[in-house]
Amino acid sequence: MILRLLSVTKGARGSLLAKALIGVLITGTYIVQAFLSAKGVSYAFAELNWRLFIPIILGIALMVLLRANLLWIREIFGKYAAERVKEALRINLFEHFFHLGPAYMEDGRTGKLQSIFIDGVEALEVFLVDYIPQVLVTAVGLVCILPYMASLDPLVGVIVFVSILISVLCPMFWDKLMNKIGHGHWESYGNLNSQFVDAMQGMTTLKAFNASDAKGNELERDANELYNHTMKKLNVSLISSAFVGFATAIGTALSVGIGAFHLSMGMLAMSSLTVILFLSTECFRPINDLNAYWHKSFLGFSAAEKMFEFLDTTITVLDKGNDRLVIPEGIRPSIDFNAVTFSYNDGTRPALKNLNLSIPSGAKIALVGQSGTGKSTVVNLLLRFFDPQTGSIKISKKEIGKYSIQDLRRQIAAVFQDTYLFYGTVEDNIRVAKPEASFDEIEACCRNSKAHGFISALPQGYQTIIGERGIRLSGGERQRISIARAMLKDAPILVLDEATSNVDASNESAIQESLDRLSRNKTTLVIAHRLSTIIDANEIYVMGNEHICEHGTAQELISRDGAFMELMKAQNAGEKME
Amino acid sequence: MKIFIKLLPHLKPVISSIILGIITGIMNQGAAIACSAYGAYLVSLAILGAAPHAILIGIWVLIALVVLRAVMSYAEMWYAHKAAYGILAHLRVKLYRAIEKIAPSYLMNKRTGDLSSTLMSDVETLEWFYAHTYGAAFIAVIVPVIVLAVIAVLIHPYLALVLIPWLFLTVTVPFWFQNRAEVDGRKIREGLAEVNSEVVDGIQGIREILSFGYESWYLKKLRNANKCLSAVQRKYGSRQGIETGLLNFFMSAGLLSVTIISVYLIKNGMMDRQWYAVSIILSIYVFTPVVAIGTMARSFGIMQSSTDRVFTVLEMPETVKDMVEVSKPLQNKLSVEFDHVSFRYKEELPLVLKDVSFRVSPGETVALVGHSGSGKSTCANLLLRFWDVTEGCIRVGGQDVRDLKQVDLRNIVSIVPQDVYLFNCSIKDNLLLGKQNATDTEIYEAARKARIHDFIISLPNGYDTEVGERGVQLSGGQRQRIAIARALLKNAPILLMDEAVSNLDTKNEGELREALQELSKNRITLVIAHRLSTIMAADKIVVLENGTVAQTGRHEEMILRDSTYSRLIRTQYAKMV
């Protein structure tokens, strides 16, 4: 995992190296200062003379000034590297998420992803931009100091070497153990985040059912679980820190003590001992910093694990398309589903069985049928959010897998059954379909989708912020905006999945008229339960359980008196009941 | 300093850990300092010709000090973190409770990503305060005072005196740039919240992003948000760098002054030589706890703004308050009455409902119809008292809803909202929301009535099937039927159905309607619908137009005349009949 983390630093290695070099210089100033201080002590015991002390004092002062500036610059380089690394990482994660597509969200959770993408990436900063350069600094520092110490007094050299070995190796072994014990930590962090996002977004429902209190208790449990996991993981990391701390402290203390002992035995010169006194602290300074960074990285490590797990999720819908194969402009595509069988959840939830469907170019066809028969699934497959297990789907007589995914999706404008609007202004939301659209185009689309009226009545018109998911609009208003959005995209295939289910009948028929006008040279697929919406389609497909049970024009179907008629009757029964 | 006071009360439940943390912290620092000073002292003794065996004893003392220090440093960290994380868990729950009170109106202007970043990472940031600042501040005062006293008594008072100004300067460094730190800190937390919000939006809107080919634009947006954040983080880092430099400078300046003074003192015979090395070493270590707190204080800007963000939520006033201690008694037979109700969502927004009056008598089913955006769902929101009316009043069972406790009001109203929300748990748990202690039989019964039971048992895991976030693993109509089952399970005397069957096929809808008809006899049903079949089943129809009641009556009466109602549904009617 550590190696993989190293690969993440690509693009910022220059700054990291610079940071490490500055770190080496800082260590250098400490070492020079230590030598000067040692000299001072020696002089203190020999002869006290201002002439000798003044260079020492000036030297130390110089080191101090230099170091203050170096520390400042180092921080700047660090932030610069952090910026690069974090941005690259976030974009990487998101791109992978886009490749995974909606299929991932089947059992993925917003809060979990959010905590990986944001807090997880932030948490990695310490490791990537502090720890890694510090490893270099430590290595260089030790290579310089250690042999010198050994040359002064071999035993002291051995003591320092051994304690360094312990303090470097200990966390590594510990890491293995930590992985097991601290495993649940990030998991529960992400879990709490998810639970909270879920509770927040469903708060109205919770309150309506007087269930918000119970949810609060659930959340409290999750918060406590996070607490427990944190303490467990922390404990492991604290023990390792304490060990390393012990090793470095004992190293310093023993080398000074042994040095003093050797001096008293006459085995060591005084000037050497004073050097050991100050240098033994300097030996361990980089290691202590290293250890501190390690401790601070502990959140990052558990985040990294989840992060890599996410990046390793295999992409199920592969983009093997041929870029040169594009649907020609101006041609009305045809759509064919040929013996398509599809189940969700790795084949455990059958949704479509042996579905045959053919939409001639430029036709408007309707898909009706009972709830849960797989109508929306057809849309999901057409957009390649999922790939069917068997059978083939063709657009303009070519397998959709042959187009590049981007190009395929460019051909389809869809209004999904549940409208999603982004936080932002009305205009921004419509613009999603065509970022370079002129305002006139946007307004025209809104007129066509009967949204212009209410948008103009909003306090800031098209610039009104509509809140998360368009929460400040009514249900029908949201749907009309999403229809406007699809109209703006102006793609050759138009898919409307219950697009007007929350719009009143008179607005609906007005929208219908504009759609008919606009979709004259498009291939259109309409899914609706309100039969008035689809009655004038060229052809109506009625879906039974997982497959088509009949199709034809409304007239044909009515005269056949089959499944469609059953739906008709059910509707009319309600109306005639009085 | 504000933040000390704000965060202080939350320490109470963990005060013992805090105190233990401080005590062990002092011992940790003390041992560390003693260890170094004693080492230096040994060196001096050796130079001055002490016997080897005296030095050997000294080494054992050193080892003992090191062990003490290691144990104490572990204990300090353990207690400090135990206290800190305990508080964090506690604060998170408090935040949830606070949001619970101010929802949903507060949520209209907030983004989930923003709020969740407050709950998760803003709170997490406070760990710096509780674990690394609070106790450390005490230690940073106590330890140097002791060390200075020891220096003054044991070595020479001048040395202590010369250290004081530098120590003082070190402590003040974070205050020099405090304003800048606070401004940048706030920008960082806000920037992070912004990135969080964008990310949540991107995750939940993935279908739209992909189908509109909006990926690169979205990433650009994310990158921009990220850039803004990084720019401030860089500025913040640069300031921290200056402070690091200054901290180090003052600390080293202390060392330098001690060097000079010691030389002076020894030269003038006011200090023994063997103390020279000790005083140098002590002058380094006396700064350790002070620099530790100074280093933490470099992040005060962020701590401050995280605290502010947490407390903004905690201190937000409730929008809808319980006005009574005990609900006033309701009439036996419940009715619902809107009495000249006017309402606006916010002061600066126009009225959404204007002088709306209608009445639903016991046992009646009333359909609320009107153009999209005419205020139907708003009526439902008001009846549940998610907002309070601007003018007029709503009466349930003869009592103004404001004279009821919210809990009691919501106990007698059950709703199928226009936007169905299913939680990421099993179908059963979602249903249980309606009635926490429902038996399986009750659940099945409700599901049967909602025409969803057969589907549920056809699933491999039946009622234990997980539905995914917001119920993604179900079709639109299935979600709605689960929401209906949930409302039926609650079995409250007032049933509100806001477009409850908009995604349901006519066949299922017909069956559902029959089931509901049986149930509607002894309760009040208020349906909001566009679909003719649903509307026609009502006893009475209230037509809303632009926030006012345009018409009330029965379908047969109104359809014949040219009226708002007939215009509203003519198109649907014409096509189908």
Ligand SMILES: Nc1ncnc2c1ncn2[C@@H]1O[C@H](COP(=O)(O)OP(=O)(O)OP(=O)(O)O)[C@@H](O)[C@H]1O
């Ligand atoms: N993401 C999913 N994961 C697992 N199962 C799913 C998923 N989406 C849909 N299903 C199941 O697949 C079947 C078909 O669903 P689909 O959404 O296509 O129905 P639909 O015809 O659009 O119904 P409705 O009219 O209610 O919207 C349903 O039984 C549903 O439970």
Ligand SMILES: Nc1ncnc2c1ncn2[C@@H]1O[C@H](COP(=O)(O)OP(=O)(O)OP(=O)(O)O)[C@@H](O)[C@H]1O
């Ligand atoms: N939270 C809000 N803040 C501000 N304005 C709002 C808010 N919610 C709704 N509105 C506005 O109030 C008006 C009435 O909305 P409401 O949701 O009651 O309409 P509705 O009759 O239910 O429409 P639909 O049939 O489309 O659901 C709309 O114009 C809408 O834009």
Ligand SMILES: [Mg+2]
């Ligand atoms: Mg569907």
Ligand SMILES: [Mg+2]
């Ligand atoms: Mg509504």
